[in-house]
Amino acid sequence: MSIQSAPWDHDATLYTLENAHGMRMLITDVGASLVSWFAPDRDGNMSDIVLGHDNAAGYLSGAGFFGCIAGRWANRIKGARCTIDGQQYIFTANEGANLLHGGDAGFHTQRWQGHILGNSLQLTLTSPAGAAGFPGNLQVWVEYELADDGTLTLTYGARTDAPTPVNLTNHVYFNLAGGAADIRAQQLQVNAGRYLAIDHESIPVDMARVDGTPLDLRQPVALGEVLAMSHPQLGIARGLDHCYVPEGEPGTLRQVATLFDPASGRELITATTERGIQVYTGNFLEGTTGRRAYHAHDGVCLETQAFPDQVNMPSAHEVILRPGQTYRQITTYRATVRS
Template sequence: MRTSITQAPFGQLTDGTPITQFTLTNAHGLLARIIDFGGIVTELHAPDREGRLADIVLGFDTLAPYQGDSPYFGALIGRFGNRIARGRFTLDGREYVLPTNDGNNHLHGGAPGFDRRKWDATVDGDSLRLAYTSPDGEQGYPGRLDATVVYRLTDDNELVVRFHAVCDRATPVNLTQHSYFNLAGQGSILEHLLAIEADAFVTIDAGSIPTGALAPVAGTPFDFRSPQAIGARIGADDVQLRNGQGYDHCFALARPRGAGMMRAARVVEPVSGRVLELYTEEPGVQFYSGNFLDGSLRGKGRTYGHRSGFCLEPQHFPDSPNQSQFPDVILRPGQEYATESRFRMSVAR
């Protein structure tokens, strides 16, 4: 049996546009639900070591909260994931001004970004294909961008996310997936054991903008080269933790030259035994420890309290359009943006 895909209504936008939820189910009963608004992963059900399924992503039962105060739960992020300082960058001698929606900075493509757009959905065998055309000037970005995201749930218990984009003018592109995970299904994530394949991380200032430096993780609370409880050092007296109000940093993956897909991170929830591994072609992964969740949001029978979910966002580095030493994020006409990440679920015995 290969993955099956079914669909059902998931409400309407305020202008009456209908939204559809697609359910992907693989041969082992693993289940993912995705809507064509924001490409949002609304549910992801994975078994524990006793075979009991639990929904391991934060989200809502209905469409309305995703249009409201949702902190990017489960969404596709673009045109540029993470922050751009002061909402400005210079490209080919011209300065572009973007709206600021995170203090003085531009975050996750602006408001609205790709997370609040209706995507055109097509079912192609065992894959869900989502397409969105971002017009020239949308949120201040130059050029038209034709973006496609393919979701696939494999019989290896992987949720595959494949991005593709082309443009008609040079433009920054940094697409990512922004699910919040809790492998226990609910409660705190501070006892989850995290390992990240990174020797360095991007340091940030008090506004969460990169300083331009990569700092070694050795000897710091950011050393996850061996598994550590997320909460073990999150309260340490460390300027970087203060700047992020916890972990909200991009880790520079220890990627050999020419490496393609590689494991970036592994998370284990000790009680249930659920394991999540992230494989990616990207140079970095943003680890966010749910610092701004405060109990004001509720969905799927849960209250989303402080640090009740974590994010592993495969991506290029924040503020890259303003940081020439970081890997290039400029897509030009005739080039193709193509990258794939895989979220693999398993169980630790």
């Protein structure tokens, strides 16, 4: 794999990763964001399979969270607060009373430092104590590596000098049609029999079974069919915006989801070490401008992460990083083609 860097607007840097078969992706140091991913269809035609902006200014604005690393806490924290070791911390609320994707100190608009390490691109960031109300100085890094078989590996890490919640993900929107259509005809399969049911603020309230509901994705189903169904959970989110609980042991890299576009033959296989995968069908993209004017359901996010609001669950200890520990996560997305 080759990695090249070039200046972009607003003093940003744009990195190009290319494998031996001409598959390539663009990554910027703004938000450590995946800007583009050019992948072949069954006829060998290359198209960009992710949504994004065509300049650094778009990423600095934070519009759409396109392709960014979301943190220090990806997804939501109820009431923008939690308690660690008996002390309550209050964070910056930026979605009603709740915190979303790190609040006003979210990682998605920050300048990361890029380092080319052989076949991988490493981006690093320092989040100071008190940012958005979070305790501890946090050192964060993520590595992007593109293999010749079309696998993108994201390796995350973090260290802190005080106990702090950490939950990182990549907020990339996929559209395997390469912009030729929205995601309704694309088929999604998720290896999960359970999901987190949400309230009207999209905060988890229960772990529910998918059986007998439109949220059952254990067999491949066209996303348009799901979006057309009637169900209270789909009504709350205007589509899917739910954390699924994949089968298998968290901490082990296991296949959790497959997205397939029948028209192009493109397939995307997701594997992760994380406990959950948030499936978001771009329900609020309408009116968001990136490389073009986007509409609802123009992309789907497959965000591997801890549970939303897990800092306020009995399992909160699992997502509190402490001094001397290292946060680790590996997620892979493999872009391939069915004949």
